[in-house]
Amino acid sequence: MIQDIQPKVYHNEYTPRAIRADDIVFVFRGREVLLREEEDGFHFPAGAEIKETVQYLFSIDDRAFYLGKEPVPGYEFQSMRLLRQCRPQDLCFAGMTAWHLYNWYDGHRFCGKCGKPLHHHETLRALQCSCGNLVFPVIAPAVIVAVTNGDKLLVTRYAGREFKGMALVAGFCEIGERAEDTVRREVMEEAGLRVKNVRYFDSQPWGYASNLLLGYFCELEGSDEINFDHEELQSAFWISRQELEPVKENLLSLTGTMIETFRLGKE
Numbered sequence: 001m002i003q004d005i006q007p008k009v010y011h012n013e014y015t016p017r018a019i020r021a022d023d024i025v026f027v028f029r030g031r032e033v034l035l036r037e038e039e040d041g042f043h044f045p046a047g048a049e050i051k052e053t054v055q056y057l058f059s060i061d062d063r064a065f066y067l068g069k070e071p072v073p074g075y076e077f078q079s080m081r082l083l084r085q086c087r088p089q090d091l092c093f094a095g096m097t098a099w100h101l102y103n104w105y106d107g108h109r110f111c112g113k114c115g116k117p118l119h120h121h122e123t124l125r126a127l128q129c130s131c132g133n134l135v136f137p138v139i140a141p142a143v144i145v146a147v148t149n150g151d152k153l154l155v156t157r158y159a160g161r162e163f164k165g166m167a168l169v170a171g172f173c174e175i176g177e178r179a180e181d182t183v184r185r186e187v188m189e190e191a192g193l194r195v196k197n198v199r200y201f202d203s204q205p206w207g208y209a210s211n212l213l214l215g216y217f218c219e220l221e222g223s224d225e226i227n228f229d230h231e232e233l234q235s236a237f238w239i240s241r242q243e244l245e246p247v248k249e250n251l252l253s254l255t256g257t258m259i260e261t262f263r264l265g266k267e
């Protein structure tokens, strides 16, 4: 999955240092990212090309990643969906995680308690206000649910989204709710089905939507008649193991990994 970058190591402790020539700077604008496409793939501005003061984000091995604001000659803004095609994979993970942090910084310039400007804490990844308010990054937990019925898996297609492929039931955890109860609620809301034997599979940071995704498998309980949410979904249907195509493109995602796990008969 996207976060699996071994043997490289992601260092998320907040240890800012002066930018070096081969460090990487992500500059976002709206839903675009500054990059240059070459024959060997996508390139991002390097420390050596940066004139402005940039915000330290994190490191992977010895290379640090920063957030910039200004355009850099030789690079252009393109859809941030291209981040997903970046290779090696740690660059893809870095871009998505930088996007998560960009959205947090961008949405937290002022104190929500008193309205004064926020400043970066010196030693923590946090923003602070002179009134004492301390603001930490926002991570939104959400569940991805694979509902099985013997040899069949419940899959969905979203309505009105760019992504047209197969998805699984998914949704945000509500305040005061256990993740396992989110699973039961979302399956009922999206597909009108009851489930049992809810069990944890794996998790994944998914910076595109500021999520921490929690994957669960569960089994159908009672009727298999799907009554899907027409506002959120274009369709929801049962598909058998034999009908599922091998997942090639999408193994970056927890959803793709879960569908493939089911197809291979491991769940």
Ligand SMILES: [Zn+2]
Binding pocket: 111, 112, 113, 114, 115, 116, 129, 130, 131, 132, 133
């Ligand atoms: Zn304040």
